[in-house]
Amino acid sequence: MSSFRALALLATLTLVPASALAEPEDALSGVNYVFATVDAYSVVGSSLIVTGTLVGESNVRTIEFPGPGSDRAEEASRCDRLALLTMTRPGRFHFSWFRQAGGYFPVCTLTRQ
Numbered sequence: 001m002s003s004f005r006a007l008a009l010l011a012t013l014t015l016v017p018a019s020a021l022a023e024p025e026d027a028l029s030g031v032n033y034v035f036a037t038v039d040a041y042s043v044v045g046s047s048l049i050v051t052g053t054l055v056g057e058s059n060v061r062t063i064e065f066p067g068p069g070s071d072r073a074e075e076a077s078r079c080d081r082l083a084l085l086t087m088t089r090p091g092r093f094h095f096s097w098f099r100q101a102g103g104y105f106p107v108c109t110l111t112r113q
Helices: 005-013 073-088
Strands: 031-044 047-054 060-065 092-098 105-110
Touching: 031 060, 031 073, 047 073, 047 092, 073 092, 073 105
Parallel strands: none
Antiparallel strands: 031 047, 031 092, 047 060, 092 105
């Protein structure tokens, strides 16, 4: 491996934010999570995992938002579209996720700033 490639690999591994390598936090029921920015998201089964900055915070966090059931990927994909729009237009929208309690369907909201 050339020294340039080795240096590029080392830089990539050391410059990755710690939040990207950490296990995601579990979302709490009854808490409204409002993201000012979305840096990354993924849909895993019926769960939506979002990495971004919450309104009023400066640190990037990764939070896993569970869907209502194991076969409800459709609900997660709806939130996925809103997270994507927030990601592509930083500073223009707020993405929020709220679930009243376990078993309830989550509510995802996109709000223009």
